[in-house]
Amino acid sequence: MTDPRPAPDTCMSGPARFVLALCVLMLAGAVWLITMPEEDTDGKPVPQDQAAAECLALGDGPEPRGTPVQRLAMQVGDDWLRMYVADDPRWVQVCEGNQYGHYQGFGSIIEEPPGQGLHFFGGYDAVVKPKVLMGALPAGATAIEARLASGEVLRGTHDGVYFAIWSPDATVEGATVTATGADGKAIATAPAPVG
Template identity: 85%
Template sequence: MTEPRPDQATSTSGPARFMLALCVLMLAGAVWLIAMPEEDTDEEPVPQAQAAAECLAAGEDPEPHGTLVERLAVQAGDDWLRLYVADGRRWVYLCEGNQYGHYQGFGSIIEEPPTQGLHFFGGWDAVAKPKVLMGALPAGATAIEARLVSGEVLRGTHDGTYFAIWSPDATVEGATVTATGADGKVIATAPAPVG
């Protein structure tokens, strides 16, 4: 009986060595991925006032509409919305953004109000920008809300004259909008406008 030589007893076959090396490399790669620092993004937080000013400056409408005065500011998590109304011609401008700046701004003519009921602004924008409804409260209204098609109810923000109903995560298309008075009685109900 021949005894194995010491160098043969401790040696590892070629395929086994390859598998061992591969396992070591995979383990090292996994450790590197776990310890890897987070990727830097090019985006840096922008103060909301600065982002809103940039949104207004980037307005696409070539006609002057007078000085835009901020009437509403709404916050939902990191997202925000600001509504401006011109002091001259009947014009409304809306800016939306988040902590990294503005991502949308659009303006619309303020149409003549109906003789009664809710007064919406934006016309076709109510469909083109389906995350927001804007308009003017009817006389005597102190609250406004929209019941979405899903059944969710969004409470609007208002300044006593102008209102915005907005959610960055829900569409207001097809909603039923209700304005109520201080006593909770319904003053006006209307479907959200469609284009």
């Protein structure tokens, strides 16, 4: 009668088969990682000027009959914002982006300003997605800031006429906006429009 068990040199034990299978899987995974195509993120950085020009070319709203002129540029980390104004018709365009290009554009007609105080552009649309406040400074103002609902204070950027208060990470909706003069005294305070 023959022994039904195979010869010891022709078989592997259960633990040895497990280790072999594990090694094969690890090798296959390593080959897959090496040959895997890169994730599609348009991974090449785009110069800010190029990204902003693409944002302006897309436009938002009625075609400006005038030429949009850059009035403000802001940057926080890799994120950036640029604000353009055209005089005919009075139109403001905001472009936001990061190192990979622009990711949002927003445009609004600039209404006639009130007699005094802060002038926000876009009415209910003045709060952009809701990360940006934009408008015109009151006469005599040399600084502008927003106190957020959280208590955080964001200092705005201005060119003496136009201002933007922007944070890629905080919501400006519901903020209290204050314009101050050279002496640090408040000239105008107003609630941010609610979008």
